[in-house]
Amino acid sequence: MPETPEQFDVIVLGAGPVGENVVDRAQRGGLSVAVVERELAGGECSYWACVPSKALLRSVDLAGEVSRVPGLTAGPIDADAVLGWRDYMVSGYDDSGQVGWIDSTGATFVRGTGRLAGPRTVEVSTPGGGTRTLRAEHAVVVATGSVPVIPPVPGLAEAEPWTNREVTGMKRVPDRLVVIGGGVVACEMAQAVRGLGASEVTMLVRGGGLLGRVEPFAGEMVAESLRERGVTILMGRNAERVERPEPGGEVTVHLDDGTTLVADEILVAAGRRATTADIGLETIGLDGSGPIRVDDSMRATAVPEGWLYAVGDANGRALLTHMGKYQARLCGDVIAARARGKQDDLPSMRDRADALGAPQVIFTDPQVCAVGRTEAQARADGINVRAVEYEIGNVSGAYLLGDGYKGRAKAVVDQDRRVLVGVTFVGPGTAELLHAATIAVTAGVTLDDLWHAVPSFPTVSEVWLRLLEAYGL
Template sequence: MRTEMYDVIVVGAGPVGQNVAERSRAAGLSVAVVERELVGGECSYWACVPSKALLRPVIAIADARRVDGARAAVTGRISADDVFARRNRYVTDYDDSGQADWIGSIGADLVRGNGRLDGERRVAVSSSDGERLLTARHAVALCTGSNAVLPDLPGMAEARPWTNRTATDSVTVPDRLVVVGGGGVGVEMATAWQGLGSMVTLLARGPLLRRMEPFAGEMVAEGLKEAGVDVRIGVSVTELRRPDPSGPVGISLDDGTQLEADEILFATGRSPRTEDLGLETVGLSPGSWLDVDDTCTVRGVDGDWLYAVGDINHHALLTHQGKYQARIVGDTIGARAARQPLDTEPWGAHAVTADHHAVPQIFFCDPEAAAVGLSSAQAEQAGYRVRAVDVRFNEAQGANLYADGYQGRARMVVDLDRETLLGVTFVGPGVSELLHSATVAVAGEVPVPRLWHAVSCFPTISEVWFFLLKAYRS
């Protein structure tokens, strides 16, 4: 077995692993990046990128239909083949050579194969080319992401359900699609496949987007219904049947209802990709989420050499959060290697900020739902004295110019003791581009009186900020 030494070993070459590698290289450290699938990971090929490539044509048509004059120009159906071709273009036809070349361009080595911990600072890599043992002088960063979870139901195996991977790489449109799950993946895929021509039924045990303000899920549910989706809340699947592999799926619900679909998609949660990572060789439990501190250093492992970054630490299963963590980790590794105090690093000094109270998230359904920080209920549960301020977007002329009869709602949650924002939620067409302004306000703890001087351009959807602040002052 070949043995090679690097300063840093990164296991997983998705966006998170790439950012760890880049920041570690910027600190002058040698880096090996291990990847068993496509360089670029889940986000690039089966999640964020392909899902948005599928959704954008659907949302563009929906937006056009909200504008007098443009509405008349929308005729016929969306070309699914052209949308699939667009998706394939954005996932580079599932060819990762460009991202593999990028790893080489920053001076890191790409090692293809299955990487597993093999004791302290050691990673064993197995591939068709044989076995290699990599050792790290300073750090090993685990950036392996998460898998879709399928519930344990009778008939699951024979039903051959879709997960997010099938839902984003399919090249055919099922006539009837059942989507199980009311989270982000569920509402986005219901939006996309309904727009591409499927008759979609969305099943959820509880409110949609339940971690957001309640009105967000309610408005998204109404939007889906208006688009033609059969939305059923408060139901669960109890059994699946697909005796003919090429036939439909029979679905039993706990309310006694029977459904039939050509395909069924489960969007019911994620589990960490740690079951085959060699965690037992360093005293950790395989298959578990990894407990980390604010620098993403794994707790329970001596020596501050092991990091868990992105989904597998369970802080926030979002690509942008994983990349944010990765930048912190790369700078932390560099500082520790140089024996510098961590608080001198640009990211490490404030690592806690965006991982705990300023996490932004957007769901690209119709209408879009975007939020950062705490909901009003979460803030109250955390012990803050708060005031929630709500406005409708139709008060802003910019929103009405964006879409005739614009329907949207915004809420900001104010910490009354400090008079800063704890959270902001927007729901409506095009609100995704508003969220970063809210994220800056929450992460920066900008005083509400100071926000009054951040003037929104007229006439834009962002005028909603003026109406939120005006409502707060009244």
Template sequence: MTIRNSTTEYDVIVLGAGPTGENLADRTRAAGLRTAVVERELVGGECSYWACMPSKALLRPPAALAAARAVAGAREAATGELDASAVLARRDAFASHWKDAGQVAWLDGVGVDLVRGIGRLDGERRVLVRTPEGAERVLTARHAVAVCTGSRAVLPELPGLADARPWTSREATSWPTVPARLVVVGGGVVGVEMATAWRALGATVTLLVRGRALLPKLEPFAGALVAAGLRAAGVEVRFAAVPVAVRRDGPQVTVELADGEPLVAEEVLFATGRAPRTEHLGLASVGLRDGDWLPVDESCTVLGVPGGWLYAAGDVNHRALLTHQGKYQGRIAGAVIAARAAGRPLADGPWGPHAATADGAAVPQVVFTEPEVAAVGLTAEQAERAGHRVAVADYEIGQVAGASLAADDFQGRARLVVDRDRRVVLGATLVGPGVGELLHAATVAVAGQVPIDRLWHAVPAYPTISEIWLRLLETLRDEAAE
């Protein structure tokens, strides 16, 4: 029997309490708007429990050990192996042991109401919530409803896969023990990071890639260097490898390939794409279709819904499927809602900017493999396809004095992509140990469209790896002079 409660009215209702929804709710509540967040799982969302935090907790210990072994003197002290049980215990702590009391306390502290349950739209500014107790609550919004429900892993349709209990990204980041053998399907970020992590913890790992390159959305040299790093670590990397069936026989799983001998392992991870968490969301009640991505304008207002009351931020709008970009969009959507509620025009104001302009051409991303990959903006190929006249500067990072101090045999490469006509940076890619910490400098240059002539006056400290920026500018100058 359904128990119906009385209707509760808020200024703003947020569906989804991940980082995106939390940032949006924080903005609207700070602007004085009564805000509720509806969450069906754990407050904190995918990033906190099954993605960013646990995955990086798995990847950091092997990276730290590799950094120590790269320097004479420290190398002689770092003679042991990783303690897998300690790494997994640390991972569990970073995932808060899959309990959300701390995140709930944060919501309480900023004055945002939490409504636990499965929320769905029921017409304009109206949300129905099925609570864990079986009751149905009705929430209405005076100003806005924001969909921040994120994305989920997609499994391919393969014979036997449903019964084989495959890993998705969730199991890959939360599994309590190290499997003896692991097959990873997919050459994107999740695939290469999880192959790195579980190989470092002692699993025998085979990585199957349908195409002929890893990380195909990044510069080709990035995928090539990551493939070399995986192989050096003992991962078997197979390109043009297409699974056609999967079956589980007790503790073992067998992956049949279109061409080649079947692979037998204890676990198989499919890292083969994402879909929006919009199924059963009631989108039809507002003229949309359940299961679709939600297209938005730069204010994160959903297109095709009259009245400008429905917003979508984070993965669900398909602009940039990264936690930091979702948080960025959440802050902007919150500021837009606050401005509209107060009757103010959409011009940047006290609650933040009112247009998401940095989730297209200035998106930063770090891939925490060995070597690490850091990239922002356009690749050279993407820039040329977009119609830019492109200049490219490449430089071996190991030739920078700070890099040779950081590691005795520092291996890495950097690329700067520049618009010849406007003389601004369109993109940058760095591959090498710890290069993620260099990325924000490039992000500022790309997002700020800083002229190359001004970047000459951004003097890098010596001797740091940041001197790579000077070397890239010199390479551009020398090539232009030829």
């Protein structure tokens, strides 16, 4: 006889931070929840991305801070100690704590590979070779994240390249590293590996600049910092062929200008794609070739009866952990409200932030912090824009942080509404400035009201006053 499915109100595919937030909110709403995870509960961010990368960067960032303060000298970084700190921060790649938290909520944790097997049904292949069939009364939520893209360069895949997982989990620092890409992972990890002792780090950047999704000056300032630290950046260069004759041996990268690079490891940081290709979407009429299109309540728009939801990287709106967690919170609340026949259209139950522009911090030195639209994006959207900039190093609070502080702030103003639609800060330690900008952009705080938000002296936040003065207030 066919196995009787295990019944739950909600089934969540993926127990990363996004899936965990769905679990939390749905449980709070009184629903029974099963969450399926084939790897580690806690997901990419906890073990192979956000957390370990920042653990690796912290010592490099602090060494930069110390070097700017007269009277202090930063000694050599103990790479082994940093790697040990990384291991501690990822709990030694042991997810028992995360599983324990899920259990404490009352949810059911299911270890295995979950795939849709028709409407509201999930089949899980368990590690022991068995199968569990789960059935959702109200919703299945896809929170399966994303995976790195490996460009179709001859020999690259066969050369066993590093991705974010291998570089954040490295057991030793390679002496020579080639990085393919010029985005966030490429910049952060090039700086980390060089700062932890690599003698050669070379970046191959397809375009003419780094960090193409933020204001151009941000990429220029990061490039300048990387070069000052000894990172070689080859703009407009592409790998045409990669060779690694012996597993674990030297990697030879043939470039499109006829030159070659030889390294111990090659890191591919060329973007990510939603993990939707092998989760059974074809069983419900979707092809799984890309992100799942959703409405602002995170419900899939192409699925009859509205039982499928997708949050985080799986819906392609913003590949950022904090944005996925935000989507997950409102998604869990919406599902609970709909299951209980309660109001499901409260302001907190619809995604507004993605349309305004997600906040992001790039943890290089200098840090890059941005929210909302760039000036170019705002103009392309037809907004009557005026942009102003200010050198953060001229603010007394920044001047006191040490000799040679370099930073810049930019505000993009919708002149018709007199509100900010984009803000960018670049400079050491500017991450803590970003949430004020996020509030201003998200809430539509007018410039006239911001004028009365008085920054403390002497702090770097005084740059807010200088931006408003530059605008003409």
